[in-house]
Amino acid sequence: MYLKIKQLSKNYGSRPVVSNVDMTMEEGEILSLLGPSGCGKTTILRMIAGLITPTSGSIEVGDRVFYDGSRELPVEERDLGMVFQDYALWPHMTVFNNIAFGLQLRRKPRAYIKKRVEELLELVNLPGMGKRYPYQLSGGQQQRVSVARALATAPRLLLLDEPLSSLDTSLRETMGAELVQLFKQLKITAINVTHDQNEAMTMSDRIVVLRDGQIQQVGTPTDLYLQPTNKFVASFMGPVNTLQGQLVQQAESSLHIQLDNHYFDNLTLLGSPHQASHDLRIDQQVHLICRPANILLHPEVPHGEHPNIFAGTVTYSSFVGGRWRTLVEVGNGEKQHIQAFAASQYQLQAKVWVELPPEHCLVVP
Numbered sequence: 572m573y574l575k576i577k578q579l580s581k582n583y584g585s586r587p588v589v590s591n592v593d594m595t596m597e598e599g600e601i602l603s604l605l606g607p608s609g610c611g612k613t614t615i616l617r618m619i620a621g622l623i624t625p626t627s628g629s630i631e632v633g634d635r636v637f638y639d640g641s642r643e644l645p646v647e648e649r650d651l652g653m654v655f656q657d658y659a660l661w662p663h664m665t666v667f668n669n670i671a672f673g674l675q676l677r678r679k680p681r682a683y684i685k686k687r688v689e690e691l692l693e694l695v696n697l698p699g700m701g702k703r704y705p706y707q708l709s710g711g712q713q714q715r716v717s718v719a720r721a722l723a724t725a726p727r728l729l730l731l732d733e734p735l736s737s738l739d740t741s742l743r744e745t746m747g748a749e750l751v752q753l754f755k756q757l758k759i760t761a762i763n764v765t766h767d768q769n770e771a772m773t774m775s776d777r778i779v780v781l782r783d784g785q786i787q788q789v790g791t792p793t794d795l796y797l798q799p800t801n802k803f804v805a806s807f808m809g810p811v812n813t814l815q816g817q818l819v820q821q822a823e824s825s826l827h828i829q830l831d832n833h834y835f836d837n838l839t840l841l842g843s844p845h846q847a848s849h850d851l852r853i854d855q856q857v858h859l860i861c862r863p864a865n866i867l868l869h870p871e872v873p874h875g876e877h878p879n880i881f882a883g884t885v886t887y888s889s890f891v892g893g894r895w896r897t898l899v900e901v902g903n904g905e906k907q908h909i910q911a912f913a914a915s916q917y918q919l920q921a922k923v924w925v926e927l928p929p930e931h932c933l934v935v936p
């Protein structure tokens with residue numbers, strides 16, 4: 572393992588903001604720390620950078636101990652590159668000098684610096700822009716300069732703090748993809764902090780989902796989307812329908828869940844519903860999760876065997892991305908909305924049958 576973080580914690584007074592974080596990374600991997608505002612992402616990044624001293628735990632990168640309680644490697648000896656949300660370029664310096672700064676500090680020969688900066692400008696698609704000043708560049712171009720500056724000294728680890736969040740939505744995705752391509756080409760190991768699920772999905776080999784300073788789940792973007800281990804991760808990774816209920820019976824090929832009495836009759840999941848890795852207990856409260864794209868809508872009761880069907884009324888329908896986003900009100904007494912996509916438009920107040928295909932349902936605590 573290239574990076575090893577063990578039991579990393581940070582308290583402010585008696586308040587824990589990062590609790591017992593264990594994390595590893597392979598060399599050349601791009602990992603995102605993802606979570607809502609205040610979950611401790613930046614604190615973890617700054618502890619790795621050496622800008623915040625941990626309360627306990629250890630951090631190792633390559634063959635160096637960054638922190639272990641008795642030793643704390645100074646920031647300047649950690650060999651890190653950093654990229655910030657607001658670019659943090661020096662406004663009075665040209666692009667060339669911004670990128671050359673770290674190399675000049677290390678007293679590299681002038682000819683080497685010139686060649687290296689030109690090479691970096693090529694890499695970040697800004698050839699010939701060395702003489703400009705930051706104010707003469709667009710936001711995306713400024714961020715590319717700050718990436719080139721961070722890479723100039725060939726750091727052992729690149730830390731990115733919300734690098735795309737100052738950019739236009741349309742630019743964010745292309746820039747994310749561009750950065751990943753560059754990092755892979757140069758075999759850079761990078762940690763990216765973000766609260767944006769799309770950005771994490773676009774940029775990462777693996778994602779660490781955090782909540783209240785604790786890791787919720789670590790996995791590839793597909794793992795987290797398709798196999799979240801709890802309701803928080805499921806909803807953080809994209810829109811979901813969540814139904815609450817109780818696990819009544821569990822067999823090899825079926826789970827019997829009684830959805831909240833107020834809302835539905837019993838629902839038996841036949842087939843092999845995905846189940847979170849937790850061992851679920853009979854009588855336990857569970858959440859049944861199904862992504863809108865996996866829910867089927869029928870104008871009439873379909874023929875043949877279709878488990879998990881209930882009736883509802885269409886309350887909203889709008890055309891998005893080539894299909895109709897449809898909201899269906901369901902429930903016996905108290906009502907709940909199910910979000911689904913339909914190939915054609917349903918009239919408001921139309922009766923529909925909502926089907927939850929068991930193979931696309933997930934049961935989590």
Ligand SMILES: Nc1ncnc2c1ncn2[C@@H]1O[C@H](COP(=O)(O)OP(=O)(O)OP(=O)(O)O)[C@@H](O)[C@H]1O
Pocket residue numbers: 583588606607608609610611612613614615766
């Ligand atoms: N110096 C400090 N003293 C006290 N509390 C702090 C300090 N720095 C951060 N915190 C608190 O620690 C928690 C985690 O902060 P952190 O900046 O790591 O969150 P974050 O996940 O990066 O959030 P954001 O996306 O908003 O930047 C927050 O509740 C914050 O208020």
